[in-house]
Amino acid sequence: MSEHSEATMNTAASALVPEPNIGGAGMGAARSAREISDLQAFSTDPYAAMQRLYRDNGPISLLGTAPMRFWLTLGTEACEFILANSHLFSWERAFSALAPLTGSAALLVNDGDRHRHLRKLVAPAFTARRVADHHATVTRHVETAVAGWARGDIVDVYNALRPALRLATVESLFGVSAMARSDGLDDWLHDIHRAIDTDVLGGTLERGSGSPIWRRALLARSSVHRWVVAEIERRGTRAEPGADVLGVLLRGVDGTRLTDDEITDQLVSLLEAGAETTAAQLSWTLYCTLRDRAVWTGITAALADRPPAEELDHIVSETMRLYPATAVISRTVATEFTLAGQRFAPGDLLIFSPFHTHRLPSVWPDPERFEPRRWDPGSEWYRRPAPFEFLPFGGGPHRCIGAGFATMAVKAAFVAVARRIDGEVLTTDARPHGLIGMHPRDGISVRIDEKR
Ligand code: HEM
Incomplete structure (x- = not known):
């Protein structure tokens, strides 16, 4: 590998590429050479590779060789099939390597009855009413971050707002009093997120369990675990559990509640799943909107009069279309099936992609055009997508449980920024990076030119 390609390979991907092993002769060797080079292309720039592979091969491509081998299943037919046939897949098998980081009771690493049981007890924390209760928390943290920006400053809005979104998530989960004790949490979450993003294609953590990224993440996970256990113990002494997510989980449903260990796993994985994705989604929303002056002027004028519910919905949906923070989703086959003429066997790993679709x-x-009017039923741009055509939060039994929270948080944070500043985006071509929690690789630089 040349020095140049090594330097440009994204960190998430670098752990995914097996040592080339292109021995042998004939068709088989030629095929595996292509599969390895396609995996390398995907690892370097997954977004461009998906487009090319779809153009060249159609919906199904095989990348890599065992043990690092997976199928890219692209296009609407594949998405529709995968979302409509959840019973053919196992999340437990797909994410078992992640369980040491997420906890074995985390929703994402469970299937069937156990998943249904856990999800039923977590869902009450994410009803529309509960989510609305956290709106003011997000607004407050983002306003505090923006208050430090002065006219003429050049601010990387992605990195500047990430801590605010993390703090808002921590406060929504654990309540305001936990904030004073949350030192260190930020760094631990960052270490865990990095390892999960590295492993998005499955199996690599086991192979790389001696890697520094993995070891750091395990240490971080045990620190987060200890922190969460201490919060639960503190709460145990109170008569009223509280309205934050921890309080709702402790209260339970119809006299049943999760065990303390299960609650810990939920909270750790909610922290992991929630904060980075939402911060990334916010930064793309600011990038797209600040660059499109007609849209920006329209939304800021509307904000002066009223909460612009519809316009904001359109902007956020359109950003999630162009830059879905979860760029790819993986599934492991549990029961064999045929899709687009290809037979899939139990254990096969599939990747499908909201970004590509x-x-x-x-x-x-x-x-490629940022066009919020696509979401306005009164516009000639409007077309209502099928669920498998627009899937920023996935679909089926594991559809993102935090979708309502994430959408609320992105909107609340956007409004808190747009009410207070105007600015010029200096980043001309923001390059996406990462597969879960897809974020602008070099941040989003904005020159602040007005403070309101
Ligand atoms: C823009 C931000 C977010 C995006 C793009 C996103 C996306 C996703 C996607 C694609 C899935 C997998 C669905 C599937 O496999 O079909 C997922 C699952 C999940 N998400 Fe999110 N998410 C976001 C924010 C959040 C937040 C804020 C939370 C919680 C505070 C959260 C908690 C979860 C959990 C617990 C799961 C696993 C659900 C299950 O297995 O039943 N996410 N998310």
Whole structure:
């Protein structure tokens, strides 16, 4: 590998590429050479590789060789099939390597009855009413961050707002009194997130369990675990559990509640799943909107009069279309099936992609264009997508349980920024990086030119 390609390979991907092993002769060797080079292309720039592989191979491509081998299943037919046939897949098998980081009771690493039981007891924390209770928390943390920006400053809005979103998530989960004790949490979450993002294609953590990223993440996970256990113990002494997520989980449903260990695993994985994705989504929303002066002027004018519910919905949906923070989703086959003429066997790993589907020209006219009017039923741009055409939060039994929270948080944070500043985006071509928690690789630089 050349020095140049090594330098440009993204960190998440670098752990995914096996040592090339292109021995042997004939068709088989040629095929595995191509599969390895496709995996390397995907690891270097997954977004461009998906487009090329779909163009060259159609919906199904095989990348890599055992033990680092997976199928890319692209296009609407694949998405529709995967979302409609959740019973053919196992999340437990897909994410078992992640369980030491998420905890064995985390929703994402469980299947069937156990998953249904856990999800039923976590869902009450994410009803529309509960989510609305956290709106003011998000606004307050973002306002505090923005208050430090002065006219003329050049601010990387992605990195500047990430801590605010993390603090807002921590406070929503554990309540305001936990904030004074949350030192260190930020760094631990960052270490865990990095390892999970590295492993998005499955199996690599086991192979790389001696790696520094993995070891750091395990240490971070045990620190987070201790922190969460201490919060639960503190809460145990109170008569009223509280309205934050921890309080709702402690209260339970119809006399049943999760055990303390299960609650710990939920909270750790909610922290892991929630904060980075939401911060990334916010930064893309600011990037797209600040760059499109007509949209920015329209939304800030509307904000002066009223809460612009519809316009904001359209902006956030359109950003999630172009830049879904979860760029790819993986599934492990539990029961064999055929898709697009290809037979899949138990244990096979599949990757499908909201990012790729959201840019298909057959579904979205002028797909690269940021056009919030696509979501306005009164516009000629409008077309209501099928659930498998627009899937920022996945779908099926494991659909993101925090979707309502994330959408509320992105909107609340956007409004808190747009009410207080105007600015010029200096980043001309923000490059996405990372597969879960896809964020702008070099941040989003904005010159602040007005403070309101
Ligand atoms: C913009 C931000 C977010 C995006 C793009 C996102 C996306 C996703 C996706 C694609 C899935 C997997 C769905 C599947 O496999 O079909 C997922 C699952 C999940 N998300 Fe999110 N998420 C976001 C924010 C959040 C937040 C804020 C929380 C909680 C505070 C959260 C908690 C979870 C959990 C616990 C799961 C696993 C659910 C299960 O297995 O039943 N996410 N998310």
